[in-house]
Amino acid sequence: MKDLVRLRSSVKESVELALNQxxxxxxxxxxxxxxxxxxxDRNGFDYSAGFFYKQSDEERNHAMKIFHYLSDQGGTAHSPEVPAxxxxFDSLRAVFEGALEQEVAVTDSINRIIMVCRRENDFATxxxxxxxxxxxxxxxxxxxxxxxxxxxxxxxxIFELDKQLASVTYDGNPFE
Structure with a gap:
């Protein structure tokens, strides 16, 4: 039966594990x-708060995109446990330093998934x-x-910086 279930999925186990991670x-x-x-919000940086609320929503959407992909491909997507x-934070700058650190970690993880996909010849993923x-x-x-x-x-x-965040958008590729 396990073989039949695996046949229904086009996602290899190693890729499925990486995607769930x-x-x-x-x-x-x-x-x-x-x-x-x-x-x-607690420290009066209203625009920065708005920026991070939007970022929070985006990250959840990124997770859901992978979740749906796994399900659509016949794999098993897991609802993750999220630790505290x-x-x-010590300052607004520390908040943004933490954000950059998190984004770099996510990039590293995405790169690892791509390596797994290429090793497994999983071109769709x-x-x-x-x-x-x-x-x-x-x-x-x-x-x-x-x-x-x-x-x-x-x-x-520093509150001027907070105001500038209200207009932060990104429409292009910085590497073009």
Whole structure:
């Protein structure tokens, strides 16, 4: 019976495991960004809070995209357990440093999934992951640019940085 179930799935076990780990990572990212949004709200950084609420939603959507893909391919997608995340930060800069650190970790994980896909000749999942590669380029770019702003704005004008986040969008590829 197990062989029949495996035949119904076009996703190899190693790829399925990696994708389920990525679902968890995306949900952890969502939880971290929600905590960052809450910290920003508590500390008067309204626009930064809005930015991180949006990021939290995006990360959940990233997880759901993989979840649905796995299910659609006949694999088993697991609802992940999400551990507690840090709720307090030393500064707004520390929040953004944490965001960049998380995005770099997600990028590394996406790259590992692609290596597994290529080893297993799983071209369909490899194709799906191309979208995530582009998304991670954008996510890291935005986080780095936000941190660059900290170096350009005097510490006593940090609320100006917060206001600038209301207009942060990304429409292109920084590598074109």
């Amino acid at each position: 990525q679902i968890q990572m995306e949900m952890v990212s969502s939880s971290k960004y929600l905590a960052m949004a809450g910290w920003c 995340v840090e709720q307090e 490899d194709e799906l992951m191309k979208w995530y590669v582009k998304e991670q380029m954008e996510e890291e770019y935005i986080a780095r640019r936000c941190l660059d702003l900290f170096d350009q704005i005097p510490a006593d004008q």
